[in-house]
Amino acid sequence: MTDSSRPVRVIQWCTGKIGQISIRHFAANPMFELVGVYTTSAEKEGVDAGVLAGIGPLGVTATTNKETLFALEADCVNYLPLAVEVDDLEALLRSGKNVVTAVGLTFPSPDDERTRRLAAACQDGGTTLHGGGIHPGFVGDIFPLLASRLLSRVDQVVVTEVCDFSEHPQAELLFGLFGFGLAPDEAYKHATAVTGEVDAPYEESVAMLAAGLGLQVDRYTHELTMAVGDRDLTIAAGVIPAGNVAGIRRRWEAIVDGRPAIVFVSEWKMADGLTPAIREGTNRYVVEFFGEPSTKITLEHLEPSATGDPGYPGRIWTGMSVVNMIHDVVAAPPGVRTHLDLPLGRPRGLFHEGETWRRPLSAGR
Numbered sequence: 001m002t003d004s005s006r007p008v009r010v011i012q013w014c015t016g017k018i019g020q021i022s023i024r025h026f027a028a029n030p031m032f033e034l035v036g037v038y039t040t041s042a043e044k045e046g047v048d049a050g051v052l053a054g055i056g057p058l059g060v061t062a063t064t065n066k067e068t069l070f071a072l073e074a075d076c077v078n079y080l081p082l083a084v085e086v087d088d089l090e091a092l093l094r095s096g097k098n099v100v101t102a103v104g105l106t107f108p109s110p111d112d113e114r115t116r117r118l119a120a121a122c123q124d125g126g127t128t129l130h131g132g133g134i135h136p137g138f139v140g141d142i143f144p145l146l147a148s149r150l151l152s153r154v155d156q157v158v159v160t161e162v163c164d165f166s167e168h169p170q171a172e173l174l175f176g177l178f179g180f181g182l183a184p185d186e187a188y189k190h191a192t193a194v195t196g197e198v199d200a201p202y203e204e205s206v207a208m209l210a211a212g213l214g215l216q217v218d219r220y221t222h223e224l225t226m227a228v229g230d231r232d233l234t235i236a237a238g239v240i241p242a243g244n245v246a247g248i249r250r251r252w253e254a255i256v257d258g259r260p261a262i263v264f265v266s267e268w269k270m271a272d273g274l275t276p277a278i279r280e281g282t283n284r285y286v287v288e289f290f291g292e293p294s295t296k297i298t299l300e301h302l303e304p305s306a307t308g309d310p311g312y313p314g315r316i317w318t319g320m321s322v323v324n325m326i327h328d329v330v331a332a333p334p335g336v337r338t339h340l341d342l343p344l345g346r347p348r349g350l351f352h353e354g355e356t357w358r359r360p361l362s363a364g365r
Contacts, residue, residue, distance in 0.1 A: 002297070006033075006043070006075060006232050007030065007031055007032050007033040007276050007283050008025055008031065008032050008033070008075045008326055008327060008330060009032075009033050009035045009073065009074045009075045009076075009347075010032050010035065010074060010075065010076050010077070010078055010079045010326065011034075011035060011036040011037065011038065011069055011072065011074045011076075011078070011097070012026065012032055012034060012036070012037045012038070012049065012077075012078050012080075013038045013069075013077050013078060013079045013080060013081065013088075013092075014038060014039065014040065014079075014080045014081045014082075015037060015038075015039050015041075015044060015049075015052050015053075015062060015295055016080065016170065017168075017169070017170075017315050018080055018081075018315050018318055018319040019078075019080045019319075020052060020053040020054065020321045021053075021316055021320075022078050022080070022319045022323055023037070023050070023052065023053035023055075024047050024053050024054070024055055024321075024357055025319070025320065025323060027050060027053070027055060027058055028352060028354045029348075029349040029350070029352060030347070030349050030352060031141055031327070031348040031349035032326075034058060034060050035047060035060065035072060035073070035074050036060065036063075036064070036068075036069050036072045036074060037049045037052070037061070037062040037063065038063060038064070038066065038069050039052075039062040039063065039064055039178075040121045041064070041079070042064060044062045044064075045062065045063060045064050046061050046062070046063070047061060047062050048060065048061055048062075049061065051153060054357070054359065055357070058331060066088065066091070069092075069326055070092065070095045071095070074097050074325050075097070075098060075330050076097060076098040076099065076100060076329065076330055077092050077097050077098070077099045077100075078100055078101075078319075078322065078323060079092070079100065079101040079103070079325070080101065080103060080319075081103060081258040082103070082172070082173060082177070083091065084101070084103055084104055084105065084114075085105065086114055086117060086118065087101065087131070089118055089121070090121040091119065091121075093118065093121035093124075093125045093127045093129060094121045094124045094125040094127075095125060095128060096125050096126065097125070097127060098127045098128045098129070098130075098326075098329050098330050099128075099129045099130070100129075100130050100131075100132065100322040100323065100325060100326055100329055101128070101129075101130075101131050101132075101322060102131070102132055102133040102134075102137060102318050102319060102321065102322050103131075103133070103201075103304040103355065104131055104133075104136075104200065104201040104204070105118075105129065105130075105131030105155075105201075105204075105336070106131045106132060106133065106136050106137045106141065106201060106204045106205050106208060106338060106339070107114065107131075107141070107207050107208035107211070107338050107340075108131070108204060108336060113169050115336060118336055119335060122334045122335050122336060123334055123335070125134055125334070126334050127158060127334055128329050128330070128332045128333070128335060128336075128337050129333055129336045129337065130322065130325060130332075130336075130337050130338070130342065131201075131322075131333075131338070132321045132325060132339070133201070133318050133321055133322065134285070134314060134317040134318040134321055135159070135161050135197070135205070135266075135285060136201040136202050136204060136205030137201070137321055137322070137339075138204065138317075138321045139159060139161070139285040139287065139299060140159045140161075140202070140205040140206070140209060140264055141205045141206075141209045141212065141339060142208075142212075143206040143287060143297075143299075144157050144159060144209060144287050145209055145212040145213065145339075146344075147289070147295075147297060148213065148289065150295065151289055151291050151292060151293065151295065152291070152292040152293075153291040153292040154213070154289055154290075154291040155261075155290045155291045156202045156259075156260065156261055156262070156263065156289075156290045156291070157209065157261070157262050157263070157287070157288070157289055157290075158263040158264075158265065158286075158288040158290070159262075159263070159264050159265070159285070159286070159287050159288075160264075160265045160266075160267065160279070160285070160286040160288070161264075161265065161266045161267065161285055162267050162268070162269075162279050162281065162282070162283055162284050162285075162286075163267070163268045163269070163283055163311065164269055164282070164283055164310045164311060164312070164313065165178075165180070165235070165237075165267070165268060165269070165270060165311060166233075166235045166236065166270045166271060167235070167236045167308070167309040167310060167311055167312075168235075168236060168237060168270075168309075168311055169236045169237055170237060171237040171238050174221050174237050175237065175238065178248065178268070179191055179245060179248070180237070180240060180245055180246065180248070180270060181239075181240045181241075181244050181245060181246075182244060182245050183243070183244055183245075184226045184228060184244075184245055187226050187244075187245040187248075188224070188226060191224055191226075191248075199222060199250070199252075202224075202250070202252055202264055202266070203220060203252065204263070206220065206252055206254050206264055207220075208253075208255050208338060208339065208340065209254075209259070209262055210256075210262055211340065212339075212340055214243060215254070215256050215261055215262075216256065217254045217255065217256055217261075218255045218256060218257070218258070219255050220252065220253065220254055220255070221252070221253045221255060221260075222250070222251070222252050222253075223249075223250070223251040224248070224249070224250055224251075225248070225249040225251075225276060226247070226248060227245070227246060227247030227248070227249065227269070227274040227275060227276055227278050228242075228244060228245060228246055228247070228274060228275055229242055229243075229244075229246040229247075229270070229271055229273070229274055229275075229279070230243075230273075230275070233246055233270050233271050234242040235270050236309075240270055246269065246270040246271055246274055247269040247270065247271075247274040247278035248265070248267075248269075248278075249265065249267050249268075249269045249278060250264075250265070250266045250268075251263065251264070251265050252264040254360065258360075267279045282300055282301075282310060283300065283310055283311060283313070283314050284298055284299060284300035285297050285298070285299040285300070285302070286299075287299075299315035299317075306356045306357070306358045307357075307358055307359040308359070320347075324345060324347035324348075324350075325345050325347075326341065327341055327346070327348050328343050328345055328346065329342070
C-alpha cells in the first residue's frame with residue numbers, strides 16, 4: 001500500500017521500445033515518479049532515462065546493476081524484458097516492490113512451479129504481481145469478458161490480431177524468437193522449439209476468458225501457418241529473402257462440448273500480398289461475438305502513427321495496459337493477481353498537458 005498523497009515511485013526494467021514509451025509516460029504523468037531504470041546494455045549504462053526515451057534529461061540514469069535496484073526504495077516495477085527471468089522477479093517481489101509486466105503471466109496456473117515460486121515471493125515481500133499486455137492480456141480476455149455483458153447468448157467468441165512488424169527494429173525478437181526470415185521448413189522446426197515462449201501467454205489468455213465466462217474446456221488446440229513473399233523485403237530489422245517466412249498465422253481454440261467456443265487468431269506480417277494470404281491492412285484487433293445479437297468490435301488507431309511506424313500505437317496500448325493498472329496493483333492484497341482478481345481498473349493522471357511524441361529526426365531505427 002502506498003501513500004495516495006504522493007506519486008507512485010516506479011522502476012522501469014528494460015528500455016526497449018515499450019520501455020521507452022513507459023519512461024515518457026512516467027515523465028509526463030504527475031501520478032508517477034521514475035526513480036530507477038534497469039538496462040541490459042553496457043552502452044546505456046549511466047545514460048539519462050530521458051535521453052534513452054528521446055526526451056529531455058530526467059535526472060535518473062540507467063544501470064546494469066540489478067542489486068542496486070533491488071535495494072532501491074520503490075513502490076512498483078514495470079518489468080519489460082524479452083522473456084521472464086523468475087529469479088529477478090522473485091528478488092524484486094521479496095524486496096517489497098510490486099510488479100506489473102506485459103511479457104506474460106496473465107493467467108498462470110496455480111499448480112505451475114514458477115507460479116508457486118512467485119506467489120511465495122509475493123507473500124514474503126507483501127507484494128503483488130500482475131501480468132497484462134494488449135493481446136494477450138487485454139483484447140483477448142478482459143475486453144471480451146466486459147463486452148459480453150451486451151449479449152443475451154454467446155455461441156462463439158473470435159478474437160483476431162493483425163500486426164505489421166515491418167518497422168519493428170529488434171532483429172533478435174523477429175528473426176531469433178519468432179522465426180521470420182527462415183525458410184518455411186526451418187521456420188516450422190524453429191516454431192516447435194520456441195512454442196512455449198510464444199504460445200503460453202496466448203493459451204493463458206484463452207483460459208482466462210474461458211474461466212471468466214464459466215466454461216469447462218474439453219481441450220485446447222493450436223494451428224500454425226507460415227506465409228512467404230514473392231520478393232525480397234527490406235524491413236527495419238533487416239532483409240527477408242523472397243520465398244522465406246514473411247507472415248505467421250497462429251490459431252488457438254478452446255473446445256467446449258465438442259466445438260470451438262473461443263478462438264484466437266494472430267496474423268503477423270512484414271508486408272501484404274503474402275502466400276497463403278495473411279489478413280491485410282493496418283494493425284488492429286477484432287472481437288467477434290456470434291450469438292444474440294452477433295456483434296463485432298474493432299480496435300484500431302484513428303490516424304497514421306505520428307512516428308511513421310505502423311506498430312507504434314500498438315506498443316503504446318501494450319505498455320499502458322499494465323502501467324495504467326499500477327495504482328490498483330499497489331493497493332491489491334499480496335499475491336499473483338490476474339484481471340479476474342483485480343478491480344476493472346482506474347487509470348490515474350491521463351488528463352494532463354502534453355503533446356504527441358514523434359521520433360526525433362536524428363534518431364535511427
